[in-house]
Amino acid sequence: MAQRLDGKALAQEIQLALAQQVKTLTAKTGRPPGLAVIMVGDDPASATYVRNKHRACDRIGIASYGKHLPASTPQTELLNYIQQLNQDDRVDGILLQLPLPQDLDAVTLLNSIAPDKDVDGLHPINMGRLLRGEPGLRSCTPAGVMHLLQTYDVPIAGRHAVVLGRSILVGKPMALMLLAANATVTIAHSSTRDLVAVTRQADILVTAVGRPHLITAGMVNPGTTVIDVGINRVEHPNGKGKLVGDVDFAAVEPLVQAITPVPGGIGPMTVAMLLQNTVLSYCKRFHIDG
Numbered sequence: 001m002a003q004r005l006d007g008k009a010l011a012q013e014i015q016l017a018l019a020q021q022v023k024t025l026t027a028k029t030g031r032p033p034g035l036a037v038i039m040v041g042d043d044p045a046s047a048t049y050v051r052n053k054h055r056a057c058d059r060i061g062i063a064s065y066g067k068h069l070p071a072s073t074p075q076t077e078l079l080n081y082i083q084q085l086n087q088d089d090r091v092d093g094i095l096l097q098l099p100l101p102q103d104l105d106a107v108t109l110l111n112s113i114a115p116d117k118d119v120d121g122l123h124p125i126n127m128g129r130l131l132r133g134e135p136g137l138r139s140c141t142p143a144g145v146m147h148l149l150q151t152y153d154v155p156i157a158g159r160h161a162v163v164l165g166r167s168i169l170v171g172k173p174m175a176l177m178l179l180a181a182n183a184t185v186t187i188a189h190s191s192t193r194d195l196v197a198v199t200r201q202a203d204i205l206v207t208a209v210g211r212p213h214l215i216t217a218g219m220v221n222p223g224t225t226v227i228d229v230g231i232n233r234v235e236h237p238n239g240k241g242k243l244v245g246d247v248d249f250a251a252v253e254p255l256v257q258a259i260t261p262v263p264g265g266i267g268p269m270t271v272a273m274l275l276q277n278t279v280l281s282y283c284k285r286f287h288i289d290g
């Protein structure tokens, strides 16, 4: 049976350490770190996620700002609001929750966030820093994956990492972070031929596709560490919603070296990295070593 990589427990440890750090820092500077989360529209999954972030901020002593705006909010109003947050000295991190309603231009909005407050690591400056191997704010989900792998001593250097998915939010930065850690990296996607042949070679298999049961028993090997980044809400026979990843967990767990569950895997790690990025950004602003 595979080892379970417990993202939830690790995220709790990280939050506990951050709470201590925030307490000390706040006493020293006279103001807590601040995070602004902007949510536009009423996507129910986003609403849960945003609520989790506010709760986590409360727990560790980060002040949360930000707004829940109607789906009809015009682009210019959002741009003005982001500008205001860019200039707000209480705010160290700004996160624009995705997806946005159709009529809004997400790229322009994301690019208007000040790079040193871009705790999502999605601004071209921060993406460029990652690409070039320079320090900078890193995207939370792939940073969470790296942190989990490192904590559980999963070997990365020289190993074959296969990343399924090439999104800006996960797949691309994930591949770059694994590369920076000296993995041999393959990015597979919807046009990849013979996906099974590719995934079977993986020492580390990261799936960020958003398709339940995409990864089946025949696609892994006994040495594989499976990192399931998929967050899919599926209908349960009893009518209640249930959260599953991209991996057929029951079938794959007995066959691999290690695996992350959903829920309780990378999701909570993402939130922990967001809080960590906020504290890092705050420390930079005060010229304190984080």
Ligand SMILES: Nc1nc(=O)c2c([nH]1)NC[C@@H]1CN(c3ccc(C(=O)N[C@@H](CCC(=O)O)C(=O)O)cc3)C=[N+]21
Residues within 6 Å of the ligand: 048, 049, 052, 095, 096, 097, 098, 099, 120, 140, 141, 231, 243, 262, 263, 264, 265, 266, 267, 268, 270, 271
């Ligand atoms: N600008 C932006 N940055 C993001 O990082 C971002 C985003 N937009 N939009 C949506 C995705 C998705 N995402 C999740 C993070 C944590 C959980 C999480 O904590 N999940 C819990 C369960 C939560 C539940 O029960 O619903 C778990 O997996 O155990 C889920 C999803 C961040 N995203």
